Amino acid sequence: MSLPAEMRFVDLPSFGAPEVMVVSKGPLPVARAGEILVRVEVAGVNRPDVAQREGSYPAPKDASPVLGLEVAGEVVALGEGVTEFAVGDKVCALANGGGYAEYCTVPAGQALPWPKGYDAVRAAALPETFFTVWANLFQMAGLTEGETVLIHGGTSGIGTTAIQLAHAFGARVFTTAGSKEKCEACVKLGATRAINYREEDFVTVIKEETGKKGVDTILDMIGAAYFEKNLAALAKDGCLSIIAFLGGFKAENVNLTPIMVKRLTVTGSTMRPRTAEEKRGIRDELVAEVWPLIESGKVAPVIHTVLPLEQVVDAHKLMESSNHIGKIVLTL
Structure with a gap:
């Protein structure tokens, strides 16, 4: 050629x-x-x-x-x-x-x-979103059938991929998005509940939806701005997987107690x-x-x-x- x-x-x-x-x-x-x-x-x-x-x-x-x-x-x-x-x-x-x-x-x-x-x-x-979601949500965080997951940024390329894959593999999916239109799109892709973060507190909604238990896994691209709230939204033995820092990479004055009390895992990676x-x-x-x-x-x-x-x-x-x-x- x-x-x-x-x-x-x-x-x-x-x-x-x-x-x-x-x-x-x-x-x-x-x-x-x-x-x-x-x-x-x-x-x-x-x-x-x-x-x-x-x-x-x-x-x-x-x-x-x-x-x-x-x-x-x-x-x-x-x-x-x-x-x-x-x-x-x-x-x-x-x-x-x-x-x-x-x-x-x-x-x-x-x-x-x-x-x-x-x-x-x-x-x-x-390629980019599927490599990233598979590595972080399934390989590292170990999401499996029957578990619950919160996916931030549900209408991003990563978010739309993660919602569909988590749903396809039998997880109950929650997600955050910034408008009614975006929340509706997330539900169509397989989310049980899409949370408009401009109008609702996602920790409160997650507690209500899971009987105060929290979710097993969180896929997060926000970083510092959500770190403490993510810890609060996780269930015992839950895992927080961080893949980006759109809300900053330095979390200060954060209460780390939930990590010990709930035996949480915090992980992350770049591809x-x-x-x-x-x-x-x-x-x-x-x-x-x-x-x-x-x-x-x-x-x-x-x-x-x-x-x-x-x-x-x-x-x-x-x-x-x-x-x-x-x-x-x-x-x-």
């Missing part, structure tokens, strides 16, 4: 507001050992992209400095030692960087086949620093446990907006506004 000498990509000459991003041209990346080169058809937009653009979430030293952590497209070249994919395969993948471009290299262990019946737009909306082997392990579990749910229609990505690469500034402004329900993706 002959490849062009140059490609379009989103350049980041300096950190700052969305307007610092510009579409530029440059050479194609080359697939190293264990990697595949993907001709990107659609790239997902995620909160970590915003953080990297602002300068607070740097790319790993061996990763592309170009923004973008998830892509869908066609395999056009194989790095040394790659045998699980062939040129021409349609894949979606969790990239270590470089997704906002016409071509992107990805470790083969972080790529998955498009679910049956999926196109590039829907496939590109899967990017995980090893290739760890990500491959998550990928393999997704293919075995989650892809059948997607292909049967029980779980599906919620896509809010599809924009061309040239409107990447608008995509980031929308992400920052939080006025979206589900995923934002860029077409190439």
Whole structure:
């Protein structure tokens, strides 16, 4: 397959507001050992992209400095030692960087086949949120059938994914969102009760809904602002899984007593620093446990907006506004 000498990509000459991003041209990346080169058809937009653009979430030293952590497209070249994919395969993948471009290299262990019946737009909306939710909610927090879970930010890409997966695996789901419309969307996705955090106290509602017991697990992207309230909303032996700090990362003057009294576990992780082997392990579990749910229609990505690469500034402004329900993706 002959490849062009140059490609379009989103350049980041300096950190700052969305307007610092510009579409530029440059050479194609080359697939190293264990990697595949993907001709990107659609790239997902995620909160970590915003953080990297602002300068607070740097790319790993061996990763592309170009923004973008998830892509869908066609395999056009194989790095040394790659045998699980062939040129021409349609894949979606969790990239270590470089997704906002016409071509992107990805470790083969972080790529998955498009679910049956999926196109590039829907496939590109899967990797980042499904890797994150599976690792944090199921692997680390150990959510199982019959348990209760509170998912903050229910209409974010992470939230819409977490609600559906938790519901599909038999958990009773509660969630928070910031408007009546968003709460209604959460219930349609499988939440038993959506709590409008602008009008209700989620701790009070959780206590009422669970007979004062609390929930078994909380998936939190707010951080410091919710830390003490999250501890109060958890049941005995409950687990708080923190995946972002939209409400700050320093919690001060917090009463930690509930952690001891209720034997709570507080955990958290970011996906990017995980090893290739760890990500491959998550990928393999997704293919075995989650892809059948997607292909049967029980779980599906919620896509809010599809924009061309040239409107990447608008995509980031929308992400920052939080006025979206589900995923934002860029077409190439």
